[in-house]
Amino acid sequence: MATYILRRALGVLVVMFAVVSGMFLLLHVSPVSPVNQLAPQIAADPVARAAFEHAHGLDRPLVVQYGDYLGGLLTGDMGTSLYDGSDVADQVGRALPVSLELGFLAALLAGIPAVLLGTWSALRQGRTVDHVTRVVTVVAMSLPGYWLAVLLLVSVDDPDYLPSAGGFVRFAEDPVRNVQVLLLPALVLGLGAFAMVTRSLRGGLVEAYASDHVAFARAMGSSRTQVLRRVALRGAVVPTLTVAGVLIGGLLSGTVLVENVFQIPGLGQLMVTAFQRQDYQLALGGCVATAAIFLLLNLVVDLLYLVVDPRTRQGLARA
């Protein structure tokens, strides 16, 4: 068990290395240069240009820059922004908690009602609740996020929940205000996940209820809650976990849109700004952080499989 976790963790590091290398190479061989985005007088002046490139080490061979970057990364140094010279690690460090909080809130807002509704409609299979749930989840899945976001922007008129630009409040400053501000974006972000989890949980439960071992538990006189708790739920969680693993990627990419629409200073907004400014040092930092989060969460999901379904302890060993 421990060796498996260790092996998986090592795997994450290897993938991280590949991601960093790939991103670094892509950004550095691209024809555009951050220099072009500087003030025209500097960009036009070869001397100033060379000074800028030298200051940021851009005149060194690519291999050296790459080694430098990797070495820095190991010590937590992600370089400096090419745009304003600020510390990239610092910027990522400030944006990351905001994004994580947004994602966590979205998962909460999606997960709790999804579990309740999924279980309820599975227990009342074919009844009104079940039909309503199906309609609701289909609508929720097909609503485009940006459309919903814009709809909220124009329809909600409460500065507590929808502050004007720059009105973001950090958790450390005022937790209540902070959650208020994040509530609508989290709703937009979590809506699709809510629908997917509801449906997969319902499907998993319906399947579990049709299984032989649930029939045996019922025939032995187990009560409805005993059947749900002991046998059915465990079986239903496994497919749901698979869906959750896929949804993590969706949530991460969703933050890019939602943060920009709602003006939230998270990782998504940071990256969009960085790319617009062709500030690839900052963009790279954002990408590395996003990739790390994604891989870690997936690792957590995989380990959860082992807890929920002991059979996978044999199955995964093959991989």
Added chain:
Amino acid sequence: MSAAKRAMTESQPEPQAAARDAVLGTGVEGEPSAAQADSAGPAVTLGDTAPETDRRAAQANGAGPAVTVGDVADERNHGVDPRVAPEADVHGAEGDGVGEAAVARIAAQAAAARDAVPAPGAGAGVSDARAAGGRVPVLAADQLRRYFPVPRQLGKRGPVQQVHAVEDVSFDVAAGEILAVVGESGCGKSTVARMLAGLTEPTVGRVLVDGAELPARRTPEQQRVVQLVTQNPRAAFNRRRGIRHALHQPLRVHGLAAGAREREAAAVETVRRVGLSEEHLDRMPRDLSGGELARLVLARALLVGPRVLVLDEPTASLDASVKATVVNLLLRLRDELGLAIVVITHEIDIARRLADRAAVMYLGRVVELGPAAEVLHAPRHPYARMLLASVPRPDPTRTGPALAADMAADGAGEVPSAVTPPSGCAFHPRCPLATQVCAQEVPEERMLGGVRVMCHHAEDAGTETGAETAVETAVDGSVSGSAAAR
């Protein structure tokens, strides 16, 4: 003629081991059996039609000049197995005196007999061969082994373990003969079926047809020789297409009929052969009963003109009232088409009705092989005895101890793992006759009468020991019970 009687009459003069050796090309010098002649080369089908004198000529044909006659099957046999070809050459040299014309005539006969769907008069040919005093093996399993790697437990180290699904299995089947392979789940019988049909590659060992190896990867012609019929007939048909499509398809894929009219003619003929009428061609699978579908699966296998049918649990999914239909049909096909048929089954009473010869498998090995009249009625191997004693019989009087079950001793009733099979004889932990030698040495195969038994105590098994009395009485009970019920 009943299965039992057939087996009795044919089996005695010809020791099984010799036949097997012959197939391997290691037969004793001067062995006159037809089996050896067949093993030498591709001439086996000739055995169906040609009397003994012609057979020599046929060998010459198979080995040498006859290839130019254009017999596709012979070319195949030559091309496939270099191990067999030299052997064939030796025999070919012996037959050099035969005239070219005779060779050509016989080759043409052989081709006709082989390619005809169904082979006309093949049944009669078989009786000829029988009259000549020997079985004519068509299909042979030669020391087949199949291991599957076991997925390792999480976090555990060490060498990759293997499931010994099939461990050194050899047998053969003659034309016009049904061999039943019986055993319990996990004994490897289905893996054997798949290896015979070329769906699973043997880890070691060969599948031989007419003495020539049939590789696991087969050309279309080779595929046609051995046809596998799987267990669930309903799953074997496309639910959205009619029966006509299902029966035309193999002809189309193998290019066996010139046009739609020929395909239809062949389909109608085959459907009639399995006891159905051509109006079944217009039906959809869902409108047909399990018994009808079981016959149609057989029809589809017959369409491509196989010489060997391998049936995996042909009656397991059928209701009691229709099992008999399939049993009777298989017996008729055996006689009419002279097919060599291998039936894999766990239903002993079905095997008793069907089989001329029977093999009992336990943990990947054939523990007893011989005429069905002996193996399925008075077996010598303790496992075969236990298996037969466990089969419930319609005996409401319950005179004998009906259920001979060993579950009291902890784990004694469990079939051991095929990953770590017991040492020596794999059956020894459950065996009432086991002694020290059983735990130490894998028993050699020994011939008792016409039966090949793999047991250290096979010779003593006839004498009643205390532990065995229950098994014996239970077996006896079945005879008296069924007689009383009648």
Added chain:
Amino acid sequence: MATTLEPGAKPGTAAPPDTASDPSPGTGPNPVPRTALLRVRELSVTYPSARGAVPAVRGVSFEVRPGEVFGLVGESGSGKSSVCSAILGMLPDGARLDAEGVEFEGRDLARLRERELRPIRGRRIALVPQQPMTSLSPTTPIGRQLRWYLGERLDDPSVRETLASIGLAAVLDRGRDLPGAFSGGQLQRLVIAIAALAHEPALLLADEPTTTLDATVQAQVLKLLLTLREQLGLAVLYVSHDLAVVSQLCDRVGVMYGGRLVETAPVAELFGNPRHPYTRALISAMPAMTPDDRPLRPIPGSAEGANLLPGCPFAPRCAERVAACDTAMPATVRVGRTRVACHRVPDEEAK
């Protein structure tokens, strides 16, 4: 076989309540008590389908006496498993159950609600399912599941000894393993032990419990059922398609075809003197009942659609059919100790 339970010992609660009615008049002499433990009267089960309601069980009546093994045989689609589910109140959603009564220990199970049935399930009537490999949760260690069902009885040394005596000591020792680590035979014995020992019910419903098992393992399981019957005095309703198994195990047998119970008789009577043409045909289609030198005699036609026929369900396949067979379902008549539903039988008896 050594066990700690005394042979023939019955749990105190198993005594049938005095409200249980007497068996119908005309019952012949019988070694088992005359009071029925379970009386099923005119039970019908209908399943919904796209083309309307499809009858699966049509007016089935039989009784199971205390300590008796009653076999219900039939081919696929005969409705035998639906009878089982109906008794437990576990028919699938949408299925309709009609009955004059399903009387068990003085209560009519057909009239009880889910909540009222639950205390009966497992405690008074337990089920042995068809698929041992999937009847326990695949994701929970076996020890914990034993605890679910047996509760404190798992710590009772006599229960543990009984489990060991039926070859389940290994299972007790490997409580942390998942069900997938055990063989089908072990699991079926375990499931039977759970059903029989958890609350020592009066009736065990066994729905084809050995169909998926091998011959040698089947023999173990059948022997176990007989042992438990002897030790706990429980009655067994044994549903099967296998006449041979039924002949080995059962005291009385009911033969079902097309949703109807066509013949009910003591087992020796059923095999020795079968009255219904279907029973006769079924017995003579068995390989073991046909002499080796005679070909097997299959029953012509198929059972498909038999449950929709207005007359005798077997009429289209029956060699002895008369005009009445197609139009009217024959009444069930008593001939000796046999109850049979066939238009021809009264004639034959008259001769």
